Amino acid sequence: MIEFINVDKVYPNKVKALHNINLKINQGEFVAIIGLSGAGKSTLIRCINVMHEISSGELIVDGVKVHALKGRDIRSFRKRIGMIFQSFNLVTRTTALHNVLVSFVPELSFWRKLTGIFSKEHKIKALTALEQVGILDKAYVRVDQLSGGQQQRVALARTLAQNPDIILADEPIASLDPVTARQVMDDFKRINRDFRIPIILNIHHVEIALEYAQRIVGVREGQIVFDGKAEEVTEEVLDYIYKGQVVTGDRRIIQGEKVHV
Amino acid sequence: MYDKIFPPKKLVLPNGKLVFEKRSRTPFIFALILIAIYLSIKFTGFGFGVLITRWKEFFYIIQEMIPPDWSHMSTIWQPLIDTIKMSLLGSILGSLGAIPVAFLASSNVIKNRLIVFATKFFLSILRTVPTLVTALIATFIFGLGTFAGTVAIFLFTLSYVGKLLYEQIENVEMGSFEAMESLGMNRLYAFRYAIFPEVLPNYLSTSLFCFEGNVRYAAILGYVGAGGIGLLLNEGLGWRDYAGVGMILLILILTVFIIERVSEYFRKRLI
Numbered sequence: 001m002i003e004f005i006n007v008d009k010v011y012p013n014k015v016k017a018l019h020n021i022n023l024k025i026n027q028g029e030f031v032a033i034i035g036l037s038g039a040g041k042s043t044l045i046r047c048i049n050v051m052h053e054i055s056s057g058e059l060i061v062d063g064v065k066v067h068a069l070k071g072r073d074i075r076s077f078r079k080r081i082g083m084i085f086q087s088f089n090l091v092t093r094t095t096a097l098h099n100v101l102v103s104f105v106p107e108l109s110f111w112r113k114l115t116g117i118f119s120k121e122h123k124i125k126a127l128t129a130l131e132q133v134g135i136l137d138k139a140y141v142r143v144d145q146l147s148g149g150q151q152q153r154v155a156l157a158r159t160l161a162q163n164p165d166i167i168l169a170d171e172p173i174a175s176l177d178p179v180t181a182r183q184v185m186d187d188f189k190r191i192n193r194d195f196r197i198p199i200i201l202n203i204h205h206v207e208i209a210l211e212y213a214q215r216i217v218g219v220r221e222g223q224i225v226f227d228g229k230a231e232e233v234t235e236e237v238l239d240y241i242y243k244g245q246v247v248t249g250d251r252r253i254i255q256g257e258k259v260h261v
Numbered sequence: 262m263y264d265k266i267f268p269p270k271k272l273v274l275p276n277g278k279l280v281f282e283k284r285s286r287t288p289f290i291f292a293l294i295l296i297a298i299y300l301s302i303k304f305t306g307f308g309f310g311v312l313i314t315r316w317k318e319f320f321y322i323i324q325e326m327i328p329p330d331w332s333h334m335s336t337i338w339q340p341l342i343d344t345i346k347m348s349l350l351g352s353i354l355g356s357l358g359a360i361p362v363a364f365l366a367s368s369n370v371i372k373n374r375l376i377v378f379a380t381k382f383f384l385s386i387l388r389t390v391p392t393l394v395t396a397l398i399a400t401f402i403f404g405l406g407t408f409a410g411t412v413a414i415f416l417f418t419l420s421y422v423g424k425l426l427y428e429q430i431e432n433v434e435m436g437s438f439e440a441m442e443s444l445g446m447n448r449l450y451a452f453r454y455a456i457f458p459e460v461l462p463n464y465l466s467t468s469l470f471c472f473e474g475n476v477r478y479a480a481i482l483g484y485v486g487a488g489g490i491g492l493l494l495n496e497g498l499g500w501r502d503y504a505g506v507g508m509i510l511l512i513l514i515l516t517v518f519i520i521e522r523v524s525e526y527f528r529k530r531l532i
Contacts, residue, residue, distance in 0.1 A: 078443055
């Protein structure tokens with residue numbers, strides 16, 4: 001379970017990225033965060049694995065007070081959280097298999113870390129992860145020879161090999177074509193269903209978000225302006241999230257205020 | 262400023278819209294370069310007259326070198342092998358040493374600005390000191406011979422490969438580094454697994470290229486007593502034994518040529 005309590009995030013350059021965030025995400029949920037570019041979606045997601053530190057408030061993940069973690073504790077906490085990126089963030093000059101193997105690095109002995117020689121068990125685990133996303137045949141192909149969809153699957157396998165408790169995804173399909181985008185979203189859905197891992201993703205494609213996610217969180221100017229089931233998202237709600245105003249004059253939605261539908 | 266002196270050219274499109282095209286800076290820069298060339302000729306006392314009257318002397322020396330003195334061969338081998346050993350060992354050690362130094366000098370990996378600045382400063386000092394001077398100092402410390410030469414080449418390689426390596430590191434896409442951090446690695450291991458594989462081919466290529474150059478450098482280190490074939494060259498020139506010098510140069514040219522070809526072959530395969 002992930003719980004934000006009155007979380008604020010201010011960047012060193014005084015930009016206020018998040019303001020008074022209260023959010024609770026339960027085990028096994030599939031949550032899509034939508035909103036304009038620059039609304040704070042990325043910051044929100046990156047706070048969960050402390051890629052960004054929150055400025056005030058509390059952030060509790062599975063009973064761990066994340067905001068109080070330091071140094072080594074942050075790193076061992078991150079091992080439990082998988083992260084998927086828009087630009088895949090793979091090491092392009094090595095094979096798919098090697099890209100998955102890196103997820104075992106934090107638990108290796110010093111000499112193995114230094115030399116990068118992995119054990120047979122780790123290789124089998126990594127290959128299994130590649131099999132789970134259906135690209136076992138590409139295991140020994142260099143990543144820069146793979147298509148965008150295949151690369152995102154390698155990234156997904158890297159995350160699965162980590163055996164994470166939570167998966168975060170920052171615009172996972174933004175650099176993919178519509179067909180591959182759906183395949184990757186199907187992978188997310190399957191992982192969410194089969195392994196009961198909660199998935200939280202930022203996404204620009206609203207239709208896909210509504211189709212795949214159970215829950216939608218709308219973010220505007222660093223605040224949560226909508227939080228509800230995907231079925232409840234109407235045209236007005238989207239207008240409210242993206243433009244901050246209501247076209248049809250719904251009474252419940254007042255400009256600039258937080259609304260739970 | 263420039264645009265005020267030379268107002269932009271006005272272009273009118275068929276539909277009446279105006280486009281202003283800024284005047285090219287090229288003539289201005291060209292004029293600056295011409296002035297700079299003129300000034301440097303004045304300051305250095307470069308005289309075309311001397312070039313014309315004396316150029317025959319160069320061919321005189323070349324003529325003296327042909328045919329080379331083949332009897333010199335037997336005395337050349339040992340210093341030649343010393344020269345190659347010196348540059349090979351110095352290049353390998355220098356390239357290896359360049360990795361941690363470049364790591365510390367990369368502002369995208371090391372957060373501490375002081376460390377980054379100090380390491381970069383250290384590298385630039387090392388690069389500024391001419392290798393011949395480094396070799397001379399090394400002979401004072403370690404005595405005459407190839408060891409001093411090896412140290413000089415090591416330091417030069419460290420500064421050269423170190424500089425190019427940290428520039429490559431700083432230009433690497435940081436996405437995979439971020440991914441490694443999100444997996445729970447510290448910055449050192451994130452560097453090892455995200456950045457190192459990306460810069461490795463370039464690093465090896467730079468090191469090989471540096472080695473090529475080092476064979477040539479090593480050939481003159483003997484001038485200051487740092488071992489190798491330079492000692493023979495110095496002697497030969499001192500005695501005006503041009504035929505002997507010709508022999509040394511011939512063998513040196515062949516060696517350097519072979520090493521360059523081999524290194525070039527491997528460098529092409531790396532990238």
